[in-house]
Amino acid sequence: MPIYYYLFFAITVIEFFVSFMATVHLGKYKNSTEYYFFHFLWFTFFMELVAGILGNVFEINTKWIYNIYMLISFSFYFHWYRSILKRKEFRNTVLVFIILFVCTSLWNFAFQDWNYYHKYTFVTGALFTMVCTLFHFGQLLGSDEVLDIRRNLSFWISTGLLLFNMGMVPLMLLSRNLNFSELHYFVLIVTLNLILYGCYSIGFLWTREKYNRY
Amino acid sequence: MDQGEVQSLLIVFTGIALSLAITVVTLFILFQRRKNRLLQQRNREREAFERELSETQIEIREETLRHISWELHDNIGQLVTLAKIQVQLHEDQNAQLKEASNTIGRAIQELRALSKLINPEALKNLSLPEAVQMEMDRFNRMRFLEASLVVKGKPRPLGNKEEIIMFRILQEFFSNTTKHSKASSLGVQLVYSQRDLTIRAKDNGVGFLPEDGEHSGIGLTNMRNRAKLIGAQLEITSEKKQGTQLKMQYNFVD
Numbered sequence: 001m002p003i004y005y006y007l008f009f010a011i012t013v014i015e016f017f018v019s020f021m022a023t024v025h026l027g028k029y030k031n032s033t034e035y036y037f038f039h040f041l042w043f044t045f046f047m048e049l050v051a052g053i054l055g056n057v058f059e060i061n062t063k064w065i066y067n068i069y070m071l072i073s074f075s076f077y078f079h080w081y082r083s084i085l086k087r088k089e090f091r092n093t094v095l096v097f098i099i100l101f102v103c104t105s106l107w108n109f110a111f112q113d114w115n116y117y118h119k120y121t122f123v124t125g126a127l128f129t130m131v132c133t134l135f136h137f138g139q140l141l142g143s144d145e146v147l148d149i150r151r152n153l154s155f156w157i158s159t160g161l162l163l164f165n166m167g168m169v170p171l172m173l174l175s176r177n178l179n180f181s182e183l184h185y186f187v188l189i190v191t192l193n194l195i196l197y198g199c200y201s202i203g204f205l206w207t208r209e210k211y212n213r214y
Numbered sequence: 215m216d217q218g219e220v221q222s223l224l225i226v227f228t229g230i231a232l233s234l235a236i237t238v239v240t241l242f243i244l245f246q247r248r249k250n251r252l253l254q255q256r257n258r259e260r261e262a263f264e265r266e267l268s269e270t271q272i273e274i275r276e277e278t279l280r281h282i283s284w285e286l287h288d289n290i291g292q293l294v295t296l297a298k299i300q301v302q303l304h305e306d307q308n309a310q311l312k313e314a315s316n317t318i319g320r321a322i323q324e325l326r327a328l329s330k331l332i333n334p335e336a337l338k339n340l341s342l343p344e345a346v347q348m349e350m351d352r353f354n355r356m357r358f359l360e361a362s363l364v365v366k367g368k369p370r371p372l373g374n375k376e377e378i379i380m381f382r383i384l385q386e387f388f389s390n391t392t393k394h395s396k397a398s399s400l401g402v403q404l405v406y407s408q409r410d411l412t413i414r415a416k417d418n419g420v421g422f423l424p425e426d427g428e429h430s431g432i433g434l435t436n437m438r439n440r441a442k443l444i445g446a447q448l449e450i451t452s453e454k455k456q457g458t459q460l461k462m463q464y465n466f467v468d
Binding site: 137140141144146147149159162163166167170171174181184188192195 | 219223226227229230233234237238241244245248249252253
């Protein structure tokens with residue numbers, strides 16, 4: 001059994017940990033739009049668990065599950081950004097992102113093999129998400145929230161998303177050109193997941209209720 | 215693992231780690247700078263607000279004093295003058311009326327002096343030593359206490375606003391002396407030098423303990439705020455039964 005088999009479950013464990021953190025600290029953000037993340041993180045964990053079991057125990061190709069998850073997760077992020085961004089231009093841009101992303105995703109579902117990872121869907125979603133995080137940082141920098149930014153959960157979510165996607169995009173684009181072993185590939189992905197969910201966890205830990213009202 | 219694999223792994227890993235690190239550092243610097251700017255801006259706003267508040271308080275006070283000064287001079291002064299004339303008309307009939315007329319005359323003099331000292335317009339035409347001297351003369355005439363003024367160095371003008379505010383601080387100190395201290399003497403010293411003006415005022419009254427809540431109240435706070443407004447340093451020291459001292463220093467050059 002290859003070693004990345006365990007690494008694969010490492011991501012699931014990290015996701016369980018962050019969902020657990022989200023549950024413990026729920027009281028701090030349940031009145032804000034970040035409340036969506038509570039559901040979303042548990043959903044991610046169960047999806048990963050089911051896909052992991054199906055793929056590794058029953059040896060079914062689960063790439064299609066990830067492709068569907070990709071569509072759902074990026075749509076979720078865009079929706080969330082649309083609800084927290086205040087400037088109309090930003091919100092309209094995110095709406096365009098949603099449309100373009102869903103079209104890309106559906107196009108790939110229609111014309112690509114479901115048994116392969118739809119990396120262009122991912123790259124499109126990731127690039128758009130990064131732009132959204134920059135919009136969000138711009139909004140934070142222009143507001144008084146910057147005075148105690150570490151208490152702001154949305155700041156940590158955006159930081160995690162920016163760093164994760166910055167690492168993932170080149171990895172996705174170059175994966176075919178690089179002669180990586182699957183193990184190294186997974187090490188990098190686990191590391192990036194650690195950064196993403198690490199940022200989320202810090203956010204849940206440090207945030208205070210009064211900083212999370214929209 | 216062949217060499218090519220190691221190389222590409224190293225390149226990709228370094229590339230990703232570097233870009234992540236740069237992003238984190240940039241984010242940190244951006245947010246920190248913005249935060250500092252915002253904090254500085256808030257400080258400036260707070261200072262401006264406090265300044266505005268102090269200035270408004272002074273303005274209201276000066277306005278009130280101006281009003282009282284006019285009333286004293288134009289209304290009460292006229293009535294007392296009229297009373298003096300009426301008494302003078304019958305002076306030769308009664309010796310006591312002559313004495314009363316003299317007393318009323320002194321009252322008119324006091325009224326005029328007081329009216330002048332509290333009127334900001336009148337103060338503008340007086341130098342700080344002149345205004346303080348008038349106040350000292352007033353105390354001496356009233357025989358409340360023995361007041362004296364010593365001026366050292368060559369007096370130089372400070373600007374209307376500064377002089378009035380300094381004089382008001384001194385008046386506040388004198389008012390505390392006459393009201394609370396039971397002092398029998400009050401000495402004021404103005405020392406002019408090239409660089410600064412140092413004002414010392416000292417009474418020999420009962421004094422107070424600086425930590426005594428009652429005395430460190432609004433009066434002292436107001437004096438300090440006013441001194442701050444014109445950039446003067448104010449120090450008030452006191453000990454029980456040792457009197458109270460005021461030291462105020464104003465720099466001509468910043």
